[in-house]
Amino acid sequence: MTVLPYVVAAWLFLIGLYGIVTSRNLIHLVTCLAVTQSSTYLLLLAIGYQEDATAPIFGDIPMDAEVVDPVVQAMTLTDGVVSVTVSALLLALAVQTHKRAGTLDPNALRALRG
Amino acid sequence: MGLLQIIILVLVALSATSVVLTRDPLPQSMAASFYGLLLGILFFIFQAPDVALSQIVVGAVALPLMILLALAKTRGRAE
């Protein structure tokens, strides 16, 4: 079962990608992209995880305690914030698209352009 | 790995699938909020409380809020 976190990370990536490819609505597409991005959080944290270790917060635990990897956690932290701002930017683009074309369906958009 | 980790991992995978397969954006934003919360719980179990906090405020609150507001704009208002 030790490969399960990696399998789930790969699944999140692929299912999100599937949603993006088959999406009929730009807002639905942005949410699917957020799912795809979340696969990277899971992968990073799974790599840094250590069995029987605690969080790298030395408030109440002895200095020589085993802790999980703080570097991947710092990476995931900034990753998540970038992800949500990118999503917000894409949502703004979707709102503008709806204003210009009157639809959120990517297929209909191509028809409009001829 | 512990049973709790396995259960939450499977739940995360199922929840992500339901987010993608919910085609209507309005119920999808609710599903996405629940998915963000589940991810947050998973990160707590992975001993990453900093990331879990960030995931809960961003994934379960901020992103669904943005989606709802974008939907409010694009869904027809009573003109």
Added chain:
Amino acid sequence: MSRRGRLFVFVAGALGISALFVWGFSGLPDFGVQPSVYGEQLSERAVDERHATNVVAATTFDYRGLDTMIEEFILFSAVIGILLLLRAQRDEEEDAPHDMAESRRPLPTSDAVRVFGLGLIGPTILFGTYVVAHGHLTPGGGFQGGVVLASGLLLVYLAGEFLSFERLAPEKLMEATEAVAAWTYVAVGLAGLVAGGLFLTNFLPLGRIGDVFSAGMIPLINVAVALEVAAAFVLLSDEFLEQAVLVRKRDRS
């Protein structure tokens, strides 16, 4: 391309990616075995060297502080992009806020929501401040606390007080806060350059381990990031809110 054709391309691509995943993951360390050498080194040293008990915060804002600064500017430029996209275009006009406040709300806010929302504002702001101020000691910090602070301000809107929300968090003030906070990070880095010879070198006293005022420049950067993130989220929500309730096409109104 037809839906079926697109699906075919996706399946082919997904199979290729899956093969790459299997190849890549087989080279990873087994789940739950060992942290990286870098991570191990940081966990051993951070408390002694930086007097920060939260090693993740020490990594984010000190050891890898430059990465976080660049990441913060991704946030900054994304917000600028959204503001440019959503600012009213020439063929639209904004209704004056009172117009919407009186007649365009689909449903009046119920008294229960109003009282509950207003009552939650204080505790939310307090909690956000706590999360930011203790970022170098316990889980939390500028990113998480910043979003909590922003949602505290958004509660004012939720309680049905759009006008008070605009008055409490005027766009100009939020824009200025965001810009000043973003560049404060750079200023702290430059101060380190002057004092210590390297960008983002700590130049403040480290203090006593566990103290709120300890860990050198980490709390300072935490506050700057919190202000930046809070202002960014208030601006984003404000911009989307205005889109949703205020802007309409000129020819239809």
